[in-house]
Amino acid sequence: QSALTQPASVSGSPGQSITISCTGTSSDVGGYNYVSWYQRHPGKAPKLMIYDVSNRPSGVSNRFSGSKSGNTASLTISGLQAEDEADYYCSSYTTSSTLVVFGGGTKLTVL
């Protein structure tokens, strides 16, 4: 069981917006602004999409945005495109001895 909780799957139609949640505790998501999000297409390397809750690395589309409220972080993808279909994982710094925690992953299906 992963330390951070994500929905197993979400779906949306092209052009729509979807949001993926990532729920942790005050020891990780809620206590620090070090939440990151990763996109992984089958057989490919995971790609950093969001870091420090809401920052986009250079080259990542501005259709991807991140936010946080309390112990829950969110990744929003607007203007869904077929190429966005992938698995998405959240991660956070944690004060537990583990240092790094991940969510279980969310499969995004573009209908």
Place this chain on the structure above:
Amino acid sequence: QLQLQESGPGLVKPSETLSLTCTVSGGSISSSSYYWGWIRQPPGKGLEWIGSMYYSGSTYYNPSLKSRVTISVDTSKNHFSLRLSSVTAADTAVYYCARHGISTVVAYKWFDPWGQGTLVTVSS
């Protein structure tokens, strides 16, 4: 552009030691402010951080694996390695290497970039 590539045996026998290498290209492993880490994903399960190392030797390990894990860095070859001893079927997973970003405040911010991953199966 920084790229990472994992290499090593795809099949390891139970009780033996799993050894993987991550070769870094397009940049130096001796860059300051970054650690170099390993993450794995067992079939049907989530991602699990294994551990990370700074080029000078400082390490962080996941406590659940610490007794069996060794991460080392070879700056002359610009690569870093993972050794996981006494493996069992539970260690079957896709193993990823990645650059590990830190800050002056916390020891983890993000992993970027990642290697493509390599599947290691533990079986006799």
